[in-house]
Amino acid sequence: MPVTKRLGSTLACAMLGLAAGCSDGGSSASNPLEIASRDLVPADGQLAGVYNRSCRNCHTIAATGAPLTGDTNVWEARLAKGMDTLVDSVVNGYGGMPPFGMCMDCDAQQFEDLIAFMAEGR
Numbered sequence: 114m115p116v117t118k119r120l121g122s123t124l125a126c127a128m129l130g131l132a133a134g135c136s137d138g139g140s141s142a143s144n145p146l147e148i149a150s151r152d153l154v155p156a157d158g159q160l161a162g163v164y165n166r167s168c169r170n171c172h173t174i175a176a177t178g179a180p181l182t183g184d185t186n187v188w189e190a191r192l193a194k195g196m197d198t199l200v201d202s203v204v205n206g207y208g209g210m211p212p213f214g215m216c217m218d219c220d221a222q223q224f225e226d227l228i229a230f231m232a233e234g235r
């Protein structure tokens with residue numbers, strides 16, 4: 114699937130031609146995992162609301178350095194730390210992530226659900 118997506122975007126670039134430009138970086142995502150991450154939303158409506166106004170702002174943008182939603186390989190290494198450690202990372206802030214991941218009113222259970230969703234992409 115990622116291969117088809119990559120081919121598709123390469124084709125689109127070729128067709129759009131020089132005017133639009135197809136360089137990496139900037140806001141135009143060329144990373145298939147990044148493009149895929151933008152379509153993923155938690156099935157639970159309330160969790161989706163929280164996700165959309167907080168985690169999504171970074172975890173669908175590779176340039177932030179955040180592990181992308183649905184990038185299961187990258188998340189595997191994070192999950193290996195254990196869920197409690199990951200929840201602590203969110204609560205306390207971690208690297209480029211501010212404390213509470215920008216969700217000040219989230220509780221630990223919500224963080225856990227959000228992490229599980231991002232790690233699996235569903």
Ligand code: HEC
Nearest residue numbers: 167168171177178179199202207208209210214215216227
């Ligand atoms: C302002 C950007 C930003 C927001 C908003 C954000 N994150 Fe992050 N997150 C990051 C970055 C950047 C990293 C990678 C930090 C690193 O590895 O140095 C990260 C890493 C993580 C990690 C891995 C921590 C670890 O110990 O490896 C988890 C879990 C996580 N985020 C969960 C969340 C959740 C849940 C939300 C929403 C409530 C959220 N993030 C919102 C930027 C953000």
